[in-house]
Amino acid sequence: LCGDHPTCRECFRMGDPSEKGHACTHLGSMSFSFTKERFSSERWRIAMASKQMGCKQPGCRVCMPQVWACLADRCTFVGCGRDQSQHAMQHATSEHHPVCINLTTRMTWCYSCDKELLDPELSEAHRTILSYVRDLLAPPAPKPASTSMVKAGAKTYPRGQCGMQNVGNTCYLNSAMQALSHCTPLHHYMRHCSLPPHIVSSRQRIKLSMRMQALVQGLWSGSQRTLSPMEFVRDVFDLFPAFSGYGQQDTQEFIVAVLDRLHEETKIEIHPKTPTQERSLQSADHITSSSSSSSSCATPTPAPSSPPTSSPSTHDPSGDPSAPPKPPAPPPKVFSSAISDIFEGTLLSKARCLNCGKTSPTKDKFYDISVSISQKRAPKPDPAKKSRMGWLTSMTDYVGLTSPTVSLEDCLHNYCSVEGLTGGDKYRCEFCKALHDSEKSLSIVKLPEVLCIHIKRFRYDTYFASKLSNHVVFPLRGLDMTPCCATEGEVPPDPALYDLFAVVVHSGSPGGGHYIAYAKNSKSGKWFLFDDSHVTEVREDEVAQMQAYVLFYQRRPSAQREEERKVVRGLKKKGAPTEYACLPRDWWMRWRTTSHSSPIDNTPFICKHHNMKRWAR
Numbered sequence: 185l186c187g188d189h190p191t192c193r194e195c196f197r198m199g200d201p202s203e204k205g206h207a208c209t210h211l212g213s214m215s216f217s218f219t220k221e222r223f224s225s226e227r228w229r230i231a232m233a234s235k236q237m238g239c240k241q242p243g244c245r246v247c248m249p250q251v252w253a254c255l256a257d258r259c260t261f262v263g264c265g266r267d268q269s270q271h272a273m274q275h276a277t278s279e280h281h282p283v284c285i286n287l288t289t290r291m292t293w294c295y296s297c298d299k300e301l302l303d304p305e306l307s308e309a310h311r312t313i314l315s316y317v318r319d320l321l322a323p324p325a326p327k328p329a330s331t332s333m334v335k336a337g338a339k340t341y342p343r344g345q346c347g348m349q350n351v352g353n354t355c356y357l358n359s360a361m362q363a364l365s366h367c368t369p370l371h372h373y374m375r376h377c378s379l380p381p382h383i384v385s386s387r388q389r390i391k392l393s394m395r396m397q398a399l400v401q402g403l404w405s406g407s408q409r410t411l412s413p414m415e416f417v418r419d420v421f422d423l424f425p426a427f428s429g430y431g432q433q434d435t436q437e438f439i440v441a442v443l444d445r446l447h448e449e450t451k452i453e454i455h456p457k458t459p460t461q462e463r464s465l466q467s468a469d470h471i472t473s474s475s476s477s478s479s480s481c482a483t484p485t486p487a488p489s490s491p492p493t494s495s496p497s498t499h500d501p502s503g504d505p506s507a508p509p510k511p512p513a514p515p516p517k518v519f520s521s522a523i524s525d526i527f528e529g530t531l532l533s534k535a536r537c538l539n540c541g542k543t544s545p546t547k548d549k550f551y552d553i554s555v556s557i558s559q560k561r562a563p564k565p566d567p568a569k570k571s572r573m574g575w576l577t578s579m580t581d582y583v584g585l586t587s588p589t590v591s592l593e594d595c596l597h598n599y600c601s602v603e604g605l606t607g608g609d610k611y612r613c614e615f616c617k618a619l620h621d622s623e624k625s626l627s628i629v630k631l632p633e634v635l636c637i638h639i640k641r642f643r644y645d646t647y648f649a650s651k652l653s654n655h656v657v658f659p660l661r662g663l664d665m666t667p668c669c670a671t672e673g674e675v676p677p678d679p680a681l682y683d684l685f686a687v688v689v690h691s692g693s694p695g696g697g698h699y700i701a702y703a704k705n706s707k708s709g710k711w712f713l714f715d716d717s718h719v720t721e722v723r724e725d726e727v728a729q730m731q732a733y734v735l736f737y738q739r740r741p742s743a744q745r746e747e748e749r750k751v752v753r754g755l756k757k758k759g760a761p762t763e764y765a766c767l768p769r770d771w772w773m774r775w776r777t778t779s780h781s782s783p784i785d786n787t788p789f790i791c792k793h794h795n796m797k798r799w800a801r
Contacts, residue, residue: 208297208305210282214313215257222260223320232321237287239264241271248288255292255317256281266692289718290318291350299430300350300716302412344705346403347410347717351417352430355716358413359701360435360442362714363686363736365400366703367634369777373522374400377769390449392442395419410717435688435699436552436638436734443527443551451519526778527551529632532670535605537613539620544613547629552636552734555595557654592658592735595639600626600668627670631680633778635665635737642694649694656732660684660724663737682737690733702727739778 231237238247246264252272254261263272276282282296292301348358421428611622665680686703701714713720
């Protein structure tokens with residue numbers, strides 16, 4: 185909390201950061217003449233132009249873009265951030281100079297308040313000086329991008345390159361939302377599809393869906409360079425008490441919680457069709473407008489009666505024909521949503537008892553898979569070299585200071601390999617009704633359209649927590665998930681190849697760190713770094729060198745889907761069609777942006793009598 189105003193965090197959470205007496209006051213007095221002389225000197229400009237401006241702490245070799253300049257009056261210190269050796273933070277503590285500015289992103293940060301300083305919180309004099317400093321630090325203006333832009337006054341902003349302000353340790357939320365907003369099927373659904381009226385009528389139940397829809401539209405509107413997620417943050421705090429406050433949070437847990445909530449808010453029950461309905465649908469070529477207007481849902485059309493059929497399983501097990509048959513159990517309810525169609529997969533878990541040899545399979549839905557950084561397939565060290573390792577080397581290896589390289593394919597292989605359950609992890613066999621040694625294996629029965637892979641980098645022991653800094657080599661294109669699929673059951677009709685479109689990176693320690701996101705713009709095909717409110721274009725090879733924490737892959741379209749899209753593009757060139765058909769907009773968006781969409785489902789706007797609902801006409 186802010187030392188001068190103990191309740192400033194709560195007031196900022198209520199959405200009035202500029203209220204007098206509650207804004208950050210740690211900036212102190214700044215001399216415009218000294219600031220101008222410092223940041224416009226010839227030596228400073230040469231170091232900035234050559235990207236050689238580095239940390240002034242003796243022995244530290246960290247250079248741009250990970251350095252911060254102190255903004256205290258008459259102070260010229262430049263130090264590395266909390267993601268490196270934390271010399272800027274140490275300077276802020278020892279010299280009581282808590283405010284600094286990043287020389288690359290131009291973000292102004294207060295270590296005492298532990299948040300980014302926004303212009304509405306500052307006095308007019310401070311805003312003038314900081315605006316001058318940001319202009320001096322700004323890189324040369326790039327040429328206009330080829331992506332679609334929207335005018336905002338005299339400026340233009342490329343779509344999908346909008347930053348999000350850090351409103352108090354919300355980097356975990358900003359990075360997660362940037363990654364999800366660059367998921368092509370999701371952001372097309374949020375931007376171009378509207379929620380059905382029977383869902384919108386209960387606004388309190390879909391609070392997060394409506395707020396996220398507004399957030400994604402703002403990020404891709406092209407009307408602003410940065411936006412504040414304060415309204416979205418408020419709803420997150422209300423819906424998820426575990427994320428309330430401004431402490432350190434885990435972005436992977438937040439992503440799963442948000443996706444699950446969005447699914448619960450927008451899900452629609454899928455009613456299986458009866459044989460009579462199937463026959464009536466097959467006999468009808470299309471629904472004409474006259475039949476739609478002549479029938480009404482208020483007057484149900486009776487279906488032709490058929491003689492009841494009975495099966496042996498519905499009668500009394502004693503075999504007495506006079507006993508009344510038992511009513512069949514109602515089928516389980518099935519729900520679907522755009523979130524489940526995009527992110528949901530099915531995992532098959534098999535536990536084989538080593539006593540009786542029988543296998544117990546279990547299927548579970550998942551939004552992401554969490555893989556461990558395993559070194560089982562890594563090259564074995566030299567025994568002679570291992571014998572010379574002292575206790576200090578062993579300890580640094582245990583806490584993760586040494587970082588052997590592993591591949592994502594190795595992590596996935598170990599995730600799906602057979603694991604022995606012995607000792608205290610014995611499995612209770614449902615056939616033996618006792619605890620026995622067993623073997624457990626995991627495989628994927630149904631692959632999701634968007635595959636979210638969480639790499640377990642944090643390790644929690646009895647007395648302390650550590651972070652594994654191993655570099656996991658991940659492919660940017662062509663991740664083959666076929667080896668992870670179940671050998672029996674659903675087999676992918678095409679090679680299950682995935683291409684990367686977003687990465688969330690965590691830097692720092694388990695007790696405190698920072699999240700950033702790298703995402704690929706679907707319009708331009710370029711990669712961008714999203715560091716809260718600052719967006720920077722990066723090269724593809726830079727993304728491959730990051731220590732990934734959460735990876736987002738999208739499945740490649742099948743050959744059949746590519747052919748279908750070519751046919752549709754050909755129809756558009758032929759001119760206006762002579763016949764029309766009604767399709768759900770969300771299904772059409774999924775067909776355009778996903779690899780394997782579900783069959784056409786008119787459930788949202790077709791009543792149970794197969795007529796178009798009044799609101800959809």
